[in-house]
Amino acid sequence: MPLRHPARTRRLLATTAGIVALGLFVAGCTATGSDKPVGEPISGGTLTYASGDAEPSCLDPHVGGNFPQALISAQYLESLVSRDTDGQIIPWLAESWTASEDGLTWDFTLRDDVTFTDGTVFDAAAVQANVAHVQDPTTLSSTGYLALGKVTGTEAVSPTVVRFTLSAPDSALLESLSQPWLAIESPTALERSQDENCAAPVGTGPFIVESWVKQNAITLVRNDDYVSPPADAGHSGPAYLDKVIWRFIPDSASRYAAVQSGEVDVIDNAQPDTIVQAKQSDSLEHLDSPRPGASNRIELNSGRAPFNDVRVREAFMRSANVDDAVSSLFLGTATRSYSALSSVEATAVSNAALFDYDPAAAAKLLDAAGWSETDADGYRVKDGVRLTVEFPVSTNQSIPAEQSVFEQIQATAKETGFDVKLRPLDLSSWYAALAANDYDAVSAPYTKVGPDVLRILYHSASIVPAPSGYFANLAQVNDPAIDELLTTAARATDPAARASLYSDAQNRILEGFYILPLYDQQNHYLLRSDVVGLRTLPTVAVPTLYDAWLNR
Amino acid sequence: MSDLEVQAELAAHSSQSRQAGPARRLGVAEGAAGVFALFLLVAAVAPTLLAPGDPLHIDPLSAFQSPNFAHGFGTDESGRDIYTRVVHGTQYSLVIGATATVIGLGLGIVLGTLAGMLGRVVDFTVNRFLEVLFAFPGLLLALLFIVIFGPGVATATIAVGLSTAPGYARIIRAQLRTVRSAAFVEAATVLGRTRWQVLLRHILPNTLAPLFVLATLGIGQAIVWAATLSYLGLGAEPPTAEWGAMLSAGRTYITSAWWMSFFPGLFIVLTAVTATVLGRSIDRRMRHA
Numbered sequence: 001m002p003l004r005h006p007a008r009t010r011r012l013l014a015t016t017a018g019i020v021a022l023g024l025f026v027a028g029c030t031a032t033g034s035d036k037p038v039g040e041p042i043s044g045g046t047l048t049y050a051s052g053d054a055e056p057s058c059l060d061p062h063v064g065g066n067f068p069q070a071l072i073s074a075q076y077l078e079s080l081v082s083r084d085t086d087g088q089i090i091p092w093l094a095e096s097w098t099a100s101e102d103g104l105t106w107d108f109t110l111r112d113d114v115t116f117t118d119g120t121v122f123d124a125a126a127v128q129a130n131v132a133h134v135q136d137p138t139t140l141s142s143t144g145y146l147a148l149g150k151v152t153g154t155e156a157v158s159p160t161v162v163r164f165t166l167s168a169p170d171s172a173l174l175e176s177l178s179q180p181w182l183a184i185e186s187p188t189a190l191e192r193s194q195d196e197n198c199a200a201p202v203g204t205g206p207f208i209v210e211s212w213v214k215q216n217a218i219t220l221v222r223n224d225d226y227v228s229p230p231a232d233a234g235h236s237g238p239a240y241l242d243k244v245i246w247r248f249i250p251d252s253a254s255r256y257a258a259v260q261s262g263e264v265d266v267i268d269n270a271q272p273d274t275i276v277q278a279k280q281s282d283s284l285e286h287l288d289s290p291r292p293g294a295s296n297r298i299e300l301n302s303g304r305a306p307f308n309d310v311r312v313r314e315a316f317m318r319s320a321n322v323d324d325a326v327s328s329l330f331l332g333t334a335t336r337s338y339s340a341l342s343s344v345e346a347t348a349v350s351n352a353a354l355f356d357y358d359p360a361a362a363a364k365l366l367d368a369a370g371w372s373e374t375d376a377d378g379y380r381v382k383d384g385v386r387l388t389v390e391f392p393v394s395t396n397q398s399i400p401a402e403q404s405v406f407e408q409i410q411a412t413a414k415e416t417g418f419d420v421k422l423r424p425l426d427l428s429s430w431y432a433a434l435a436a437n438d439y440d441a442v443s444a445p446y447t448k449v450g451p452d453v454l455r456i457l458y459h460s461a462s463i464v465p466a467p468s469g470y471f472a473n474l475a476q477v478n479d480p481a482i483d484e485l486l487t488t489a490a491r492a493t494d495p496a497a498r499a500s501l502y503s504d505a506q507n508r509i510l511e512g513f514y515i516l517p518l519y520d521q522q523n524h525y526l527l528r529s530d531v532v533g534l535r536t537l538p539t540v541a542v543p544t545l546y547d548a549w550l551n552r
Numbered sequence: 553m554s555d556l557e558v559q560a561e562l563a564a565h566s567s568q569s570r571q572a573g574p575a576r577r578l579g580v581a582e583g584a585a586g587v588f589a590l591f592l593l594v595a596a597v598a599p600t601l602l603a604p605g606d607p608l609h610i611d612p613l614s615a616f617q618s619p620n621f622a623h624g625f626g627t628d629e630s631g632r633d634i635y636t637r638v639v640h641g642t643q644y645s646l647v648i649g650a651t652a653t654v655i656g657l658g659l660g661i662v663l664g665t666l667a668g669m670l671g672r673v674v675d676f677t678v679n680r681f682l683e684v685l686f687a688f689p690g691l692l693l694a695l696l697f698i699v700i701f702g703p704g705v706a707t708a709t710i711a712v713g714l715s716t717a718p719g720y721a722r723i724i725r726a727q728l729r730t731v732r733s734a735a736f737v738e739a740a741t742v743l744g745r746t747r748w749q750v751l752l753r754h755i756l757p758n759t760l761a762p763l764f765v766l767a768t769l770g771i772g773q774a775i776v777w778a779a780t781l782s783y784l785g786l787g788a789e790p791p792t793a794e795w796g797a798m799l800s801a802g803r804t805y806i807t808s809a810w811w812m813s814f815f816p817g818l819f820i821v822l823t824a825v826t827a828t829v830l831g832r833s834i835d836r837r838m839r840h841a
Contacts, residue, residue, distance in 0.1 A: 253806050273616075273808040321612070328612035329629055395785070400804040404629045407791045411610040411630070424785060 038532055038551055041235070045550040046243040047531065049543075050255050052269030054396040054427055055248045058198035059209060059218070061181045062134050064470075065143025067291075067447055067540075070180040071268065072246055074542045075220055076117075077183035077203035080108060080127070081174055082230040083449060083539045087346055089174040090231040093122065093184055093204065103169030103493055110160045114228045116186035118202045124156035129187035131164075139194070142466040146456050147176035147448070150490075169491040171498050172452030178539045179449055204228055206239040206546040220244040233547060234533055240549035252400060256526070259284065265531050265550070266543070270524040272333045272401050278526050285527050287543075288333070289536040290520035292344050293453040294446045295337040296402070298409075298516040301440050303463070303476030306387055311369040313513035316389070316441075317355055318362035319416035325408040326519060329401045334519040340454060340506050342520050344541075347451040347499045349506040355516065362416045371417070380417030389413070389420045391441040394430040398443060405518065406443070435469055442474050445521050447540050451502045455486040458509055475514040482508050585829040588822055595642035605633055607640040607793035616809050626811035628801065630791070634815050637793035641816065644794045645823065648709045648787075649775035653767050655713025656774070660720025661760075667721070668728030669751060678725075682718045690715040691777060698786045705794075708787035712777045716770060723766065727759045734758075765835040772827025779820050795820050 053068035061069040061077070080094040094108040114122040131154050134144040150173075153165040164173070176182060189202035200209040206229070207220035226238045247264065249255040256274040258264045260283075270278070270286070278284040300307040300316060307313050326336050338355055341348035366372070371380040371387050380387040391410075393403055403424065410420040420441070425433060433439055446457055456462055460483050462473035482505055489501035509515065523541050527534055533547040578586075595602050611631035619626040625634035667678035685693065694711035701707045731737060732755060740750050781787040782796030790797050795816040802812030 251803075253803055256807065271804060273805055277808060324612035325630075328615040328631065400801070401629070403790070404801075408610050408612060408630050410791070411608060422789065422791075424789060 041240050041533065041549040042551065043240045043549070044242050045240075045552070046245060047241050047266065047545060047548060047550065048245040048247060048264040049545070050247045050249045050258055050264040050267045052250060052252060052255050052267065052399075053248075054250070055215065058194075059212065060185065060194075060198050060201040061183060062130075062139055062141050062144050062185070063194065063198060065141055065145075065181040067445065067542075070447075070540055071542045072218060073183060073201065073203075074180050074205075074537060075207045075244060075246075075545055076205040076209055076223075077180065077185060077201060078205050078228060078230075079179065079183045079539070080110075080177045082232065082537065083175070083178050084232045085538045087538075089178060092178075092230040093228060097174070103491070104166050106164040106166070106173060107157060108162050108164070110162065111228060112160050114204050115225070116189070116202050116204055117208045117223050117225075118186050118189055120186045120188040120202075122184070122204055123159045124162035125159075126187045127162045127184060128154040128156060129190055130182075130184050133185070133190050134182065137467045140467050141181075142470045143179070143448075144181040145466050146462075146472065147172075147179065147182060169493060171490055171492050172450050172455075175450035175452060176448075180540060180542065206544075207241075207244055216247070218246040220246060229546060230537075232538075233544075234535070235547060239546045240533075241545060244545055250396075259526050259528065262528060266525060266527040266534065268523075268525050268543070269399055270526045271399060272329065272331045274526065275333050275524055276331050283529055285529050285531075287525040287527060287534065287536065289523045289525070289541040290342055290344055291445070291447045291523050291541045292342050292450070292539070293448040294457060294521070295339055295342050295348075296443065296445060296518045296521050297337075297340065298406075298441050298443050298518065299475040300514060300516070301437075301442070301474065301476055302478070302512075302514055304437065304440070306371070306382075306389075307440055309369050310513055311365045312371065312387075315362040315365035315369070315416065316413060316418060317513055317516050318358045318365065319413045319418060320409040320516060321357045321412040322355070322405070322409065322516065322518060323357065325405045329404050329408075330519070330522075333524065334522055337517040337519045338510075339517055340457075340509050340515060341451060344520070345451055347502045347506075349503045349510070351507065351510050354510055354513070357412070359412075359416050366417060374417060377419075378414070378417060379419045386419055387417055389418055389440040390423070390438060391420055392423045392425050392430050392433040392439050393443070394427055395424045396427040396430075397445055399522070402443070402518075402522075431470065434471075434474060435465070439474075443518075444474050446472060447521065449539050451498075452490060454502060454505055454509070455490055458505070458514070459483050459486050477509065477512070477514050479508070479512065482512075579833075581829050582833045585826040585833075588826045589830060592642050592646060592823060592826070595639045596646040599640045599643060603633075603636040603639040605636040607632065607637040608791060609633075609636075616805070618809070619811055625815040626809070628798075628812050629805060629809075632791070634798075634811060637798060638795070638815050638819050641793040641795045641798065642819070644705070644788060644792070645775045645778065645820075646771075648705065648712070648778040649771045649823075649827075652709050652712035652716065652774040652778065653770040655710060656716035656770065657720050657763060657767055659714070659717035660724055661763075663717065663721035664724025664728060665751075665756075668725040668732070669747075669755075675725075678721070682721055685718040690719075691780065694777065694781060695786070698781065703781075703786040703789070705788050705792075708778055708781045711781070712774050715777075716774065720763070720766065720770075724759060724763070727762065728755060731755050731758045761838065762835075765831055765838060768827060768831035768834055772824040772831070775827070776820060776824050 056069045061073045078093055081089050082092045084090050094110055097108045099106050133139055134141045134148055150166045150168050150170045151164055152167045155163040157163050186202035189197055199212055206223055206226045208223050210219045210221045212218045221243050222239050224238050252271045255267045259267045275286055278286055300313045302308055323336055326334055338350040338352040339348045366380055371382045373381045375381045406422055410422055413420050456472045458477045460478045463471055463476055465471040485501055485505040489498050492498040530551040532549055532551050534543055536543050614627055615629055615631040617623055617627040623633050627633055663678055667675045693715040697711040697714055698707055737754050740754050779796030782794050783800045788794035788797045798816035799813050805812055
């Protein structure tokens, strides 16, 4: 090898020069927009979608249950109910529903004209099979499993009426059922092995999974017999698109270059700087759709030192300059949040005063907590131990701008004496670090429809892992008062009482300094301007390609 | 050829090159490379002389500034000064490059000497082992090592060192075998010197001289590889001021802030070129000497 040094070096030089030149070329390109007027929707064509999220290991969102699965499965699976932009629950596969007086029995009347794409009839028995599938420990469900926590049984009252029996009233049942993680799959298909079902789940949706070439693309084709759009859809009958190619381009710059050149039609996880560029371009449109449920926040592990001391937690938050980080890195595309919940949730409570950047106050708090000495590098020390914050960062879930926010927090917290150790990890190593309780701070997105997400994230029961091994209460909040508020809220049937309980719970969580809110879960899409009719489902803000068509 | 003839031949060779002259003169490229090497050396030993600031100091309000009077190379997404970071990053790159080369050379010398000196069985075994290592491209070998031992600056350095070792080992073995059959070694053996005396006094000195050239060239390659690993997120972790990591961070913003990736990239390229130019220049001099 050393003999070939000069040649190798030359080749590397040439490659580097090539990359730089390509970058400059791309930067200099001005794309031309489509000026075709938007008329009647045109059927046909292939839409290419490029996702920046991790490629799912299973296309059945019952298994595990993360956002990448929701993104793709919303194209071929459907839920019993949906939610409109006002936050009201609307019919989908279920036409209507009634709850008993005590809130323990729910009857859902199902549509009687729907079949799965494998020919199986959609009926009460199919819904029963799906609930059983999610609750089966061998399915390794996490999101769906937690959402169905109170469902103790199902019963087919008639072929079109299914009854859910609950252990306690569940004010979040409809919100839970609207999510893609509890979408209804063909019971015939569910009987296959998990590997087979993961490769090509069968639903009632507008598209059908045709093939999946791992590390490359998933191909979806139109379901020509489709009849069951949700109540807020733009049209009825089959989808307009013939085919959807669902690609994975993890690198954000390549993803943007692909949509800019027209190689793909839609991208997700758009970077702030590219959103700003796209807004100035005629050929690209921007779709901003913050995710519901939790805000993006940094959770502090109150289950171990040093953050088991509330003063140290508060000191960390006072020493983190989040405002400047958000404005410099998100370039106006994100708004600072001071809430545990997303701004799309009506019950969200904000308390900006708790999160003022105040290094002097932080220093006092650390002194009071016993971290009063400082070592040669400027970090606080107590009993010979440095004030270290292990911070595993999931490079699959945090976009580069967010990772830079963490770097800026690391830099400002250092001034107060925190040694923040950022560890960029791939998804599986990141899960492993969490499972091993080897973290002090972490940012884990969690999406759920409605404020019941608070119960999943902050009830002490969520410190116990779900069958998949994941536990959602990463701040390890273990406060009987919060448990009580969340449990009561989840049973409250009166909307006003429910909202007031959730507001009390949020205040207590914020005042306990368990979480440092950053901004809403960012969910920005860029699409070619000739892609018409694309919208996101107001449930979990995933795009639906059902109404989309190509104006070209 | 007798010993005397060899001596005569060598003497003739060196007088020729003295007459040839031009090889002694410095080319423009060599001069420029020398100046840049000096700059890198100062940057590595005393970075604060060239850039007094803190490479990790953030200033969110002056993020994404293009090169200007206050920030010659511009600023990155957190308002850190790119020039300061590039200068401070020299240390990482040079230390990683030099250490990795020393590791690779050291291992290469041991393996090469074993194969070249200890008879057929050892030679066969070491050779097959080297062939197995050669079957993997060097960078793949480094990646494998990092997968097993985890990412970080230390593992990246060792990984790069290990992956260059087989190449060095081969050259040393070949060189040893050539030197071993040379007339002056035969003469020493005939005169009754022991095997170790022959190895230490006659063979090794004549084998290792060309290695100096290889090492200089090797540092350039090791720096590029180390930057590659950091670029892939397997070496230095952000926000460390390391060239490969900076290049990687800058790539996200390549369409809006070219300077974030351009300057670290430029320094990687210039450093590799400098090492190559200097290495070849030394090579030429030694051939003629």
